[in-house]
Every structure is written in structure tokens, then in C-alpha cells.
Amino acid sequence: MAPFLAAGPGLSVPDLHVVGLLFLGVAVAAGVAALSHEHDRAFSASLIYLAFGACAAVVIALFDLHWLDPVDDASVVERLAEFAVIVALFSTGLKLDRDLSWSGWSSVVRLLAIAMPLTIVAVAAFGAAIMGLSVAAAMVLAAALAPTDPVLAGDIGVGPPGEEDEREPNFAVTAEAGLNDGLAFPFVILGLFVAAHTDRSWVAEWVLADLLYAVVVGLGLGAAIGYGLGAVAVRLRRHDLLAPEYDGWLAIPAVLIVYGLTEVANGYGFLAAFAGGLAFRRYESDHELNARVHVGAEVAEKFAELSIVLLLGSMVTISGLAQPGWSGWLLVPLLLLVVRPLAVLVSLLGSGQPRGERLFLAWFGVRGIGSLYYVAFAVSVGTLGAENDVEVVWTAIACVLCSIVAHGVSGAPFARRWLG
Secondary structure, three states: OOOOOOOOOOOOOOOHHHHHHHHHHHHHHHHHHHHHOHHHOOOOHHHHHHHHHHHHHHHHHHOOOOOOOOOOOHHHHHHHHHHHHHHHHHHHHHHOOOOOOHHHHHHHHHHHHHHHHHHHHHHHHHHHHOOOOOHHHHHHHHHHHOOOOOOHHHHOOOOOOOOOOOOHHHHHHHHHHHHHHHHOHHHHHHHHHHHHOOOOOOHHHHHHHHHHHHHHHHHHHHHHHHHHHHHHHHHHHHOOOOOHHHHHHHHHHHHHHHHHHHHHOOOOHHHHHHHHHHHHHHOOOOOHHHHHHHHHHHHHHHHHHHHHHHHHHHHOOHHHHHOOHHHHHHHHHHHHHHHHHHHHHHHOOOOOOOHHHHHHHHHOOOOOHHHHHHHHHHHHHOOOOHHHHHHHHHHHHHHHHHHHHHHHHHHHHHHHHHHO
8 A cells, every 4th residue: 555645746836825824924024023123224114014015016916816906905905904094093192192282282283274285285286187187086186195194104203102202393293193194084075075966065064064073073082982991991900800911902992992983973083093092191191001002002003004015015016006197106206295395384384393393394294004095995985986096096006105115214314314
């Protein structure tokens, strides 16, 4: 009788599933190494993630594998990006200790009330006039590209909670990223309303429900739930009903509860996630629980960033990058080098901030996961039309890819030059 063979004779083509697991293991190991010395390098860890994603894209193309498409599988991309953004927003709120006063937050208000609308108007005008997009699609693209990304902006923002050296520009870019991802939502909805209706019967509904109600409920309910969860967590700890070693895990259920309840109430969950983190931190801010919850949130945020940037890189194709055309690719340097810097510099006129700090804020308008979420959300709604969907999504991807590279490389040297 022939002996039992555990394997077939000779070499065989490896199972692609196993190869994928191997690749994922190497990518995660590289991510851990990148995060371990992130502040000692001249470039962001997101560049490493993007490079691994690009390698995956090459393999996918060579073997002609079926993989996610950012347009056809927009609903999947939307949900994955959604989780990464809400965790980052909650983590961002946990970092900020500054009192809620005009003097402390005036630069943030300027960025949100002046720079962001100026960016939306400029990009929308370019999209409609130069790119040939419909007015609705141009508005959606502009709203998606206006916010500073809370996921990727973490590399240049403030440090852990309780850090004494909370410099103004780092604080401003962190708080801006925490708020403007949620505040972009009404303008995305505005574009979708324009696409779906030929009359103006929807304007009052948009103003009352999507602008006023959803913003107020998002901020108010998020803050109330976040503060309540902080109070419950501290009290449970005092009665030894929560083990200290699991403090870090509390960030995930906390943000999911805040986000879920707010969305059920038809408020903006992104605003709630940030306000929830801010309020959670405010309940006995010096309690050891807060620092550990932040550590847990930041770890989850970083690995969500790794996952989404890997996914983004893996979805890139030559044909996809050709979709924006010359006009869409022209928007990339225009947005990063002209529109964002000028909008910020205009918003900070009369602020009294030093020139270096204003230049820092003008340059570091990082576009990232939030933009990817918004265009995927718009495609999932399905009112823009197939041709506009493709151009909007791939133009946003082009901006995000270039932002990750440009801001990832320039982060450390520019911060040293402008902030000392």
C-alpha cells in the first residue's frame, strides 16, 4: 500500500487566501513598527500603509482578482470609513483639555465659519465651471473635500490628554478636524437635495432638519451621552465593577453608543462622536480612567487608519486614476496649494497669531478618510448619476492620495520650521 502523502508531489501555486493572510500579517507588523517610532521619522506612518496598499493593488491587477471598487462597492467603503472616522473623532475629543471659551476656541471658530465655507464655494465653482460636473455633484465634491481629516490629522495635532504643551496651531487643527467632518454633512445633503429635486420645496426642510436640528442634536446629545458614560464608568470603577486593565476597551462601546443613539435621533453622529469624547473627558478629567480610555481609542484609531489606507491603496487602478481627467487632477494642487491656504489665511486675518502658526494651519488641511466616506455616502444614495459618481469619487481619491503623500512627508520638517 502506498504511504499516505500529506501533500501532493512537487510545488504548487499557493492558495491566494493564504497569501492574503501573509500579506496582512506583514502589513500589520509594519504598521506596529511604524507607529512605535512615528514621531522620530520625517514622514507619516500613513505613507507606509499607502505603500503596502499600492503593492496589493499591483498583485490584484497582475492576477486579475475580484476586489472592491470604490464606486461599485461604495456602500462597503462607506461603512468601513464610517467606523474609522467616528473612532478618530471620539479620540480627538478625549485629547482636548482647553476650556470652552471664545478666547480659547476663536481660531477654531474662524476656521469653521470662514475657511470651510470659502473652500466649499471655491471647489464647487471649479467643479461646475472647469470640470463640467453638475451643480449638485460639484457641491457634493466640494463638501467632501472641505474638512480636515480627523484620522490623518492626528499625526500633527495635540498629544495625549493632560499634555501641558498644547500649542495653539496643533490645538486648532485638532479641534477643526474634530468638528468640520460633522459640519460638512449638511452641505453634502444640500448637494443631494439639488440633485434629487427640480423645485425649491426642500429648502425649508434642509434648513430646519438637516442644518439646524441635526447639528444641535448632534452636539447636544453627543455631549450629554458622553458625559453620562464618563460618570457611569468612573462610578463603576470606584465600586470595583470595572477592572482597570479593560479601561482602554471602553472607548469602542462608548463611541458606538454615542454615535448610534444620535443617529437614531436623526442628529449628526460625527459631531456627536467628537462632542462625546470631549464631554467624557470632562467628567473628573484627572481620573486615571481618562488616560487609559484615550490610549484604547488611539490604538483603535490607528489600526482603523491602517485598514482604510491599506484598502484605499489596494483599490487604486490606472483606469480609475484617469477618471478625473486633466481638470480633476488640476483641482488637486489647486485645493492643497491655493484654496485651502488662502481660505485659512483670510479666516485668520486680525487673529493676532504669529506668521508661522498661520502658515502651519494654512498648509495642514489634510484630506483623508472623511472625504472618502462622504463620496461613498453620496454614491450610495444614488441621485448624482453614474457619470458624476465616477468622476466625484476618483477626484476625491486623487486629492486624498496626494494629501497623504504631501502632508505625510512635510509634517515633521514644516512643523519644526514654522513652530520651532
